[in-house]
Amino acid sequence: MAQPEKRPIVGIVMGSRSDWETMSAARATLDELGIPCEVRVVSAHRMPDEMFEYASSAAARGFVAIIAGAGGAAHLPGMTAAKTLLPVIGVPVPSSRAG
DSSP states (O other): OOOOOOOOOEEEEESSGGGHHHHHHHHHHHHHHTOOEEEEEOOTTTOHHHHHHHHHHTTTTTOSEEEEEESTTOOHHHHHHHTOSSOEEEEEOOOOSOO
């Protein structure tokens, strides 16, 4: 008999797919610990309405924390934290831009 799928309790969000190289470590750690999670791309700059909705609805969906990472100006963790009372762990993602 198949095990019922567990509801995610931690959200992992990143500003773009290119951030996955860094953020995949968070997913791997949660998997090792048996903590169900959800992974999404929600850019604070390109899709702010979706990012606000994600953050503001996270507690009601049963989340207990959000791990947010983005490169560049890295607004995603702070903007996510502004829309939820859940703990938000900010992860710096190396920028691919030369500068």
